Amino acid sequence: MADKGRPLMRRKEKASAERTKDVQKVKSEGERAVDNGEAPPAEASNGAVDGSQNGESPVEPMELPPFEIIQGDRIDPFAFKFQFKNVEYSSGRNKTFLCYLVDEGQAADGLLRGYLEDEHTGAHAEEAFFTQCLLNYDPALRYTVTWYVSSSPCSACAAKIAEVLKARTNVKLSIFAARLFEWEETEIQVGLKALHATGCKLRVMKPLDFSYTWETFVENEEEPLNLWEDCKENYEFYQEKLADILQ
Template sequence: MNPLQEETFYQQFSNQRVPKPTYQRRTYLCYQLKPHEGSVIAKVCLQNQEKRHAEICFIDDIKSRQLDPSQKFEITCYVTWSPCPTCAKKLIAFVNDHPHISLRLFASRLYFHWRQKYKRELRHLQESEISLAVMSYLEFKDCWEKFVDHKGRPFQPWNKLKQYSESIGRRLQRISVEVGLLSKREIGIFPQKKKNEYKERPFYSTAPRKKCI
């Protein structure tokens, strides 16, 4: 495994607002693979490539391992941004095609969480066999210890980590409820609400990501 540098971890995984001068936050994905009953067999750090998102690199990497379908495996992923709609669909399809793999996905931040298309796919992830949650102090600390070249230094939480984590977690819960209500209105169960009633303002600075292929 090529571990993350300390500066990279703090810049890319931080759930704070982007400070000035701003820098581009990329998608980093760190995963741990282990049998259901057994020790860790792989720890890998991935990031977006020119035409491939980190989630697609992750799927390809797992497929290349040709895991025994008769054996249960558990994968824990720590990712800087929640998946885009295309990657979310591919992750769901991957898990559905590999029922012997259990996937837990922890995101530091929600990507374009105010856009309806992105909200919908986050809801689909929650409804799938994938366990989706927002990273808390425990996940940040675990990610630091397992995937960062920290040279024995302990994880130092940044200011208001807990508050930001709880805020993002509540936002994810609201998305689940909101998208469910919107789906019901689409089929006529509820009357239509006024335009933009459910629109949220962006909370984090984001950089456009290239479309998945």
């Protein structure tokens, strides 16, 4: 991408990303990136494998990869500030945080709220939402679902979400994304258009959305969020790109 007409911050972000993209690796399990606020990865879990055949006993549980879907109530503030920052060049932000609100149309039950976190080594947070958060899906109910995500869906996730929304017409989904994931790629654009065609609302997060997400989904200890210098300008940049894709 050409840098003409973009703020100095973006050019610096790009230069930094180019210098570091070959050396940045996923943190080893249990490490914490203090400088960038990234939360430590989840601990490894074990899964049993049914290897019984010819009367043999099942084999011992196999060790799964260390990075799994994490589900919780509130996000670590350091992780939020790093992962949701709407910079154009997002080197090192190798996971997706998905904050969700679900209204099942039953006022007495209130809203279902929480967040999911992935490491892009297995199932993504978008797919996991439908298998972990809507386990008791009822076709008789009307679901209003809102996501605040650190980046927009990849092409594979966009296709899967579109399939779910076509099959479950009683689910209305709005996706507010801090950044657009690889928005220049044709397959990404095709995926976002297909998702939009299902009636899914797609929008880039505004400065007020960041503050709302901070207050609603982050362990903020009642401290306000101090937005970064170019938050509004970066929002306008991404929103313009999204509008061009969806037109």
